[in-house]
Amino acid sequence: MKLATKLLVLTVVVSVALAARAVAAEPSGRLVLYTSQPDRDAQQTVDAFRKKNPGVEVEIFRSGTTEVMSKLMAEIAAGQPRADVLLIADALSMERLKAAGQLQRYPEADVGQFPADAYDPGKTYFGTKLITTGIIVNRSAPLKPKSWADLLRAEAKGQVVLPSPLYSGAAAIHMGALNAAPTLGPGYYDTLSRNAAVALRGNGAVLNAVASGQKMYGVIVEFMALNARGKGSPVDFVFPIEGVSVVTEPTAIMRQTRNPSAARAFVDFILSKEGQELAAAQGYLPGRKDVAPPAGFPEVGTLKILPVDIGELLKQDEPNKKRFAELFGG
Amino acid sequence: MQLIPVSRGESFAFATMLGIVVLLAVVPVARLAQEALAPGGSFDAAVLARLAETPTVWRATRNTLIVSLGGVALAVALGGAFTLLVTLTNLRGKKALVFCFMLPLMIAPQVTALAWINLFGPNSTLLAAFGLAPAPGTRHPLYGPEGIILLLGLEYAPVVFLAVRAGLRALPRDLVEAAQAAGAKPWRIVRTIVLPLMMPAFAAGGMLAFVGSIGNFGVPAFLGIPAGFTVLVTLIYQRLAGFGTSVLSEAAALSLLLALLALGGLALNSWLARRRDVRVTTWTTAAPEWSLGRWRRLVEGACWGALVLVLVLPFLALLATAFVPAIGVALTSRSVTLANFHFVLLDHAATRRAFFNSATLSAAAAMMLVAVSVPLGYSLVVRRAAVLRAVSFATELPYALPGVVLAIAMILCLLRPLPLLGFSLYSTIWIILVAYLSRFLLLALRPVTNALQQVHPSLDEAARMSGARFARRLATVILPLVAPSAVAGGMLVFLTAFNELTVSALLWSSGAETVGVVLFSLEQAGDSVSAAAVAVIAVVVTLTMMLVANALASRVARGVLPWQP
Numbered sequence: 046m047k048l049a050t051k052l053l054v055l056t057v058v059v060s061v062a063l064a065a066r067a068v069a070a071e072p073s074g075r076l077v078l079y080t081s082q083p084d085r086d087a088q089q090t091v092d093a094f095r096k097k098n099p100g101v102e103v104e105i106f107r108s109g110t111t112e113v114m115s116k117l118m119a120e121i122a123a124g125q126p127r128a129d130v131l132l133i134a135d136a137l138s139m140e141r142l143k144a145a146g147q148l149q150r151y152p153e154a155d156v157g158q159f160p161a162d163a164y165d166p167g168k169t170y171f172g173t174k175l176i177t178t179g180i181i182v183n184r185s186a187p188l189k190p191k192s193w194a195d196l197l198r199a200e201a202k203g204q205v206v207l208p209s210p211l212y213s214g215a216a217a218i219h220m221g222a223l224n225a226a227p228t229l230g231p232g233y234y235d236t237l238s239r240n241a242a243v244a245l246r247g248n249g250a251v252l253n254a255v256a257s258g259q260k261m262y263g264v265i266v267e268f269m270a271l272n273a274r275g276k277g278s279p280v281d282f283v284f285p286i287e288g289v290s291v292v293t294e295p296t297a298i299m300r301q302t303r304n305p306s307a308a309r310a311f312v313d314f315i316l317s318k319e320g321q322e323l324a325a326a327q328g329y330l331p332g333r334k335d336v337a338p339p340a341g342f343p344e345v346g347t348l349k350i351l352p353v354d355i356g357e358l359l360k361q362d363e364p365n366k367k368r369f370a371e372l373f374g375g
Numbered sequence: 376m377q378l379i380p381v382s383r384g385e386s387f388a389f390a391t392m393l394g395i396v397v398l399l400a401v402v403p404v405a406r407l408a409q410e411a412l413a414p415g416g417s418f419d420a421a422v423l424a425r426l427a428e429t430p431t432v433w434r435a436t437r438n439t440l441i442v443s444l445g446g447v448a449l450a451v452a453l454g455g456a457f458t459l460l461v462t463l464t465n466l467r468g469k470k471a472l473v474f475c476f477m478l479p480l481m482i483a484p485q486v487t488a489l490a491w492i493n494l495f496g497p498n499s500t501l502l503a504a505f506g507l508a509p510a511p512g513t514r515h516p517l518y519g520p521e522g523i524i525l526l527l528g529l530e531y532a533p534v535v536f537l538a539v540r541a542g543l544r545a546l547p548r549d550l551v552e553a554a555q556a557a558g559a560k561p562w563r564i565v566r567t568i569v570l571p572l573m574m575p576a577f578a579a580g581g582m583l584a585f586v587g588s589i590g591n592f593g594v595p596a597f598l599g600i601p602a603g604f605t606v607l608v609t610l611i612y613q614r615l616a617g618f619g620t621s622v623l624s625e626a627a628a629l630s631l632l633l634a635l636l637a638l639g640g641l642a643l644n645s646w647l648a649r650r651r652d653v654r655v656t657t658w659t660t661a662a663p664e665w666s667l668g669r670w671r672r673l674v675e676g677a678c679w680g681a682l683v684l685v686l687v688l689p690f691l692a693l694l695a696t697a698f699v700p701a702i703g704v705a706l707t708s709r710s711v712t713l714a715n716f717h718f719v720l721l722d723h724a725a726t727r728r729a730f731f732n733s734a735t736l737s738a739a740a741a742m743m744l745v746a747v748s749v750p751l752g753y754s755l756v757v758r759r760a761a762v763l764r765a766v767s768f769a770t771e772l773p774y775a776l777p778g779v780v781l782a783i784a785m786i787l788c789l790l791r792p793l794p795l796l797g798f799s800l801y802s803t804i805w806i807i808l809v810a811y812l813s814r815f816l817l818l819a820l821r822p823v824t825n826a827l828q829q830v831h832p833s834l835d836e837a838a839r840m841s842g843a844r845f846a847r848r849l850a851t852v853i854l855p856l857v858a859p860s861a862v863a864g865g866m867l868v869f870l871t872a873f874n875e876l877t878v879s880a881l882l883w884s885s886g887a888e889t890v891g892v893v894l895f896s897l898e899q900a901g902d903s904v905s906a907a908a909v910a911v912i913a914v915v916v917t918l919t920m921m922l923v924a925n926a927l928a929s930r931v932a933r934g935v936l937p938w939q940p
Contacts, residue, residue, distance in 0.1 A: 048858050052746065059742055077886075083900060088723055104886050105725060108896065116884070120802055127802060127884070183703075185511045204512055245601060249901015254601075256703035257903075258497035258511035269901070276701035277710060 074100045076307040079117060080132040081110040081214060082294070083249065083269070086327050087132075093323050094314045101307045109247045110134045110214030114141075121147065121301075129302040130311050132173070134214035135292045139170040140359055142297070149298040151309060155316055158333040163293055172293025173315050175330035177348065178219045179289050181251065181270040184279040186261035192286045193229055196262060197236050205242035206254045207264040209373070210366050212246045215266050215292045220365050221358040222290035222351040229287060234372055244373035256280050266292075268328040271341060275328075288349035293332065385754075385845040392751040393766070399813040400769040403784035404776070407634075410627035410787050422624045426632075431610065436632065439606040442523045442595070443588035449528025450584040451577060454535025457678075459565065462543045465664050466675055474925075475682045477938035480533040482917055483874035485593030485894055486910040488526055490689035491517055492597060493696045493907060498703050518602035526594045529685055531587050535580035542576025543569075561665045575647070582644035586637045590777025592877040596895065607633050608779050608877070615783075615881055623787060630780035637775055690914065696907035715908040726909055728886065729893040732804060736889070737872035740811040741865040744819035749861055752823035753853050757835060767824075774817040778877025785810045785882060804887035810878045815871060819864040826860035827853070866924045874917060 080087050084107055091103045106113070110133050120126045126147075133139070142148050148169040156164050156171060163172035180190055188200040196205050210217035224231045243260070245251055251263040252270065256278040267289075270282040296315050298308040314320045321331040325339050338345065411422065426432050457476060461469055479487060493499065495509070495516050502508040509516060516522065546569065554564045595606045605613070611629050614622050667674055695706045697715055704710050719726040755763045773781050789800040789809065800806045830853070838848045876891030883892045890913055897906035921938065 048854065052742075055742060059739055084723060084725065084897065084902060084905070085718065088718075088725075091724075092722070106884070106886075107725070107900070109899075125799060125802060183511060243603070246899060247901065249899070250601065251901070253702055253901045253903055256498070256701065258703065259513065259515050261512050273701050273703075276704070278701045278703040280703070 074102060074304070074307060076101050076103045076304055076311060077106070077127050077129045078103055078132060078311070079106045079113050079128040079130075081108065081113055081134045082132060083107075089327060090132075090315070090320075090323065093320070094311055097314060097319075098307070098310050101304075101310070103311075109212040110138055110217075111212050114138050117142075126299060126301050128299050129304050130296065130298055130308045131170075132294065132296045132315070134176070134294055135218045136165075136170065136172070136295055136355055137217060137358060137362060138214055139165070139295050139297055140355060143167070143169050147300050149300045149302065149305070149308075151298055151312060153309075154312060158318075158335050159316070160332075160334070163332050164295070170295040170297035171312065171316060172295045172332050173321075174294045174324055174332050175345065176215060176292050176294055177267045177284070177289040177330070177350075178215055178264060178292075179267050179270075180283045180285055181255050181263045181265045182281045182283060183255050183258060183261045184281060185258070188261075190262060190283060190285070193223065193233065194287070195285075196242070196264075197233075197240055201240065201262055203241035203243075204261040205237065205240065205263065206245050206251050206260045207237070207242060207373075208248045208251055209244045209246060210369055213248055215248065215290075216264075217362060217365070218292050218353060218358070219264070219290040220369065221361060222288075222353045224361070224365070225353065225357075226287060226351050234369065238372040242373070244369070252278075252280075267330075271339075272328045284343065284348065286349070288351040290351050290353065294329075382845055388750055388845060389754040392747065392754050393762070395747060396751065396766055396769060396816070399809075399816055400773050403781065403788050403813060404634075404772050406787045407627050407630060407780065407784040410624055411631040422628045426625060426628050431605070432629070432632075435605045435607045435610040436636075438520065438599075438604060439589050439608070439633075439636070442520055442527060442606060443585055445520070445524035446527025446531060446588040447581050447584045449524060450531040450535050451581050453528060454532035454580060454584075455539055455577060457532065458536050458539040458543060459569075460674065460678065462540060463561075463565070463569070463665055464671075464674070465666050466671065466678070468675070472678060472682070474921075474938050475686060476536065477533045478686055479530045481870060481874075481921055481938065482914055483593065483876060483891055483894075484526070484530055484591060485597060485876050485891055486693075486874075486913055487530060487689065488594050488597035489894070489898060489903075489906060489910050490693040491522070491526060493903075494689045494692035498705075499692060499695075514602070518598055519604050520599075522598045523595055523604070523606075526598065527584075527588045527591060530591070530594070531584035534583045534587060535577070538580030538583060539573060539576045542573050542579075546572065578644050578647040582640050585640040586775055589633060589636050589640075590779065590877065592777075592779060592880060593891070593895075597898065607636075608777060611779050611783070612880060623783070623790075626783050627787065630777075630783050633777050633780055637777065641775070693907050693910055693914075696904055697911045699904060702901075702903050715904045716912075719905055719908045719912070723905070725888050725896075726893050726905075729888040729890050730912075732807075732888060733873050733890040736804070736808055736811060737869045739808060740815060740872050741819070741868040743812060744816055744868055745861050745865040748816070748819040748823045748864065749854060749857060750849060752820055752827050752857070753849060756824055756827040757832070770817045770820055773813045774815070778814070778875065779881060781810060781814055782878045782881035785813070785878075802884040802887075807879050807882050807887060807889065810882060811872050814878060815868045818868050818871060819861070822860035822864040822867075823857050826857045830856050863924075866920075870917065870920055870924075873920075874913065 078087070078091065082090070087105050087107055091105060095101060095103060106116070106128070108116070113133055117126065117128055120128075131139075139148070143165065150168050152168045154164075154168060154171055159172070164170065180193075180196065182190065186204070188195065188198065190196055190201070195201065208216040210220050220234065223229050223233050245254060248266050248269055251265045252273055254260045255263040255265075256273055258279075267282055267284075270280055274280050274282065296312055298305065298312060302308045316333075318333065318336060321333040321336040325331045325336055328339050330338050330342060330345065412420070460466060461472060466472070492515065495502070497509045497511050497513060497515075499508050517525070550568055550572075551564055554568055559567075590608060592608045592612065595604070595609050596612070599606060599609055607629060611626050611633075614629075615626050698711045698713070699706050700710060700712050700714060721727075755766060785806055786801060789806050792799045800809065834852055835848060838852050843851070874891060875889070876895060879889040879892050880895065883889060888896075890909065894906050894909045894913070897903075897909060
């Protein structure tokens with residue numbers, strides 16, 4: 046009798062506790078952030094935001110841009126979107142959401158210090174940084190590449206890894222930029238795949254492969270490579286001479302947000318001088334003109350940026366991804 | 376024989392339990408079959424036809440069969456050899472050997488995969504110390520089918536061990552003694568008497584290893600995806616992760632394919648067991664213990680050496696990675712840092728939440744299932760109806776089917792809002808709890824039914840004749856007898872649920888991460904050092920729980936905890 050009673054009481058208590066936890070998990074001031082930033086950076090951003098807004102409890106969902114988008118769309122289709130605010134890699138996904146009417150306008154956002162092409166004229170999404178894609182090189186590599194064309198050379202055969210546009214938003218924009226570049230053109234990826242380059246899931250996997258020595262060269266976003274180098278990984282980063290592609294990691298408020306005031310506060314924080322200085326401290330090139338870039342970066346003016354036509358890229362995105370999947374196996 | 380009429384309370388309890396089993400075990404599988412074969416309500420083979428034309432699907436199926444059969448072969452060889460050594464010879468330290476051998480079964484596959492990856496990469500500190508590290512620029516030696524087969528074999532060798540040991544325990548002594556009296560040497564006896572008699576046990580172990588291998592997600596996810604080697608399970612995961620719930624029908628069809636493979640394995644096993652019609656005259660439980668003589672030290676050394684190679688080295692490699700600040704940095708006295716542990720335990724809210732979620736979900740599932748399994752087991756064993764066999768089979772399905780398949784079944788059932796309550800459980804933590812209840816019902820029920828089958832019905836009938844009602848009988852007669860088995864079953868549920876990844880990989884959402892999911896995400900995002908820290912913590916937690924369970928072993932029924940000799 047004793048054991049049975051104990052078991053029964055325990056079961057009841059635990060069930061009640063679980064139910065209470067579920068109920069108590071909805072206080073006022075909860076903000077759900079969907080992001081493709083790396084876990085550590087996302088956590089730091091949220092912690093800094095919470096220091097200024099202690100009443101808000103933030104929940105982070107982090108994955109590659111494509112996974113974040115598909116989860117978002119699945120939740121919208123099921124009628125229960127959970128995200129309040131987004132911080133994802135590329136404007137392409139934002140344009141899609143804007144076209145589907147899923148973003149909320151925020152006209153009062155303070156964008157005075159940002160260049161005009163960093164944010165949506167309709168004020169639905171706002172670029173927060175300047176993230177460039179270049180080449181990461183393992184220090185024991187025989188060849189020191191200086192250009193995108195160098196990755197097509199025989200010495201780099203089978204030693205190149207790149208992130209897949211089917212997972213990473215930055216990789217999708219990068220593909221569009223290289224396709225449109227005059228000296229590289231659409232044949233670049235074909236040649237790259239013939240040179241036995243391997244497609245991995247995201248930029249993190251590329252960092253992993255090159256830093257651990259399994260591959261010598263990788264296509265990667267610059268902050269990951271420079272941060273790893275700073276921590277002691279045996280890697281170097283190169284800004285290729287033909288130019289680099291850029292994504293702005295925009296933030297946006299969902300139309301169906303359950304906490305618009307906290308969402309606005311989050312966007313304000315990201316765009317503020319303090320939020321931008323945090324980004325610089327994390328190794329990103331800040332979007333604001335009045336915040337200094339991190340040490341070791343070239344002057345923004347000296348960077349050669351490959352232009353991308355967002356409208357054109359929207360049309361080319363699906364065919365691009367299909368071609369990439371055929372060339373590299375997705 | 377029911378000579379005493381069944382009381383109303385008992386009928387009601389029986390009906391409720393049956394209802395619970397139907398909801399947890401039968402409905403999800405039926406819904407899955409329906410979605411794959413008749414998505415629109417009527418039979419429509421379009422989805423199946425489309426998939427049959429996709430070369431990726433056939434490639435994935437072929438890959439699944441290759442690695443599973445390879446893994447089974449390795450597991451049978453390793454597990455069988457180890458069982459014969461441990462059961463039939465006079466090796467010393469058997470308890471410790473068995474405990475260590477069973478560890479891969481209890482430690483999550485994704486943790487094992489991560490540890491091995493860290494051991495053999497070009498940046499492996501351990502190998503670099505011996506000058507054996509692979510040259511920079513070479514592909515990781517474990518990525519691809521060979522590595523997957525190796526790890527699957529190592530992981531399921533304990534399962535084969537359990538099956539064969541159970542068979543060896545029932546080895547009839549008189550046949551062996553007759554052979555010994557006729558002058559046969561031990562190796563001849565093993566070859567001509569023991570092994571043939573053990574064929575059904577080997578087949579059973581091999582089948583369990585096969586079903587486990589085709590449903591295993593952690594190993595092919597870590598070792599196959601980076602090499603572009605896809606198996607059915609990772610194909611389903613990638614489709615669902617990349618395209619969301621719009622491809623549920625496709626995913627359901629692929630899951631059905633996987634389920635068919637599993638059922639094929641089960642059917643093959645039954646057929647093999649029937650073919651071997653071996654009858655024996657006595658059943659004694661003492662297996663012969665042959666002396667190894669001068670070879671004993673050597674064999675013991677070899678066993679422990681192999682265990683160190685397979686368990687300790689990978690774990691050390693994992694530790695080494697968890698203590699460096701970034702990938703590729705060698706572990707030296709200057710570079711060692713606790714920053715990763717600080718990050719996962721204190722800073723990274725998702726990991727903290729994951730440990731809390733996993734612990735809560737596992738504990739809740741364990742307690743609920745124990746609470747259900749006692750009356751359910753009683754109703755099944757005492758009733759002794761044909762219902763017993765049907766229900767037994769039903770509870771086996773969610774456990775035998777690959778976790779990914781069950782997850783999809785759960786999504787299909789729970790995506791739309793519940794009929795009377797109006798909200799959907801999808802994208803909440805509750806869907807994971809329901810999936811756990813469905814999947815691990817068998818783990819909690821089986822020990823209870825086994826224990827109840829040894830309880831003489833006269834106890835229950837005497838209580839009935841004295842006028843005790845159902846609840847009273849349950850509490851005062853049945854419960855004290857099955858409590859040890861029920862509690863052991865609960866502990867097994869807790870351990871298995873805490874480490875699992877396959878089910879929660881598809882069901883998790885923001886706020887509802889589990890330990891397996893967080894480890895997988897961190898590794899996928901390239902943060903290997905944080906993933907290693909999480910893995911180390913998970914191993915420590917698992918080991919602690921196993922040792923606690925061992926300490927309570929004297930009060931727990933024999934044979935329930937798999938790692939006890």
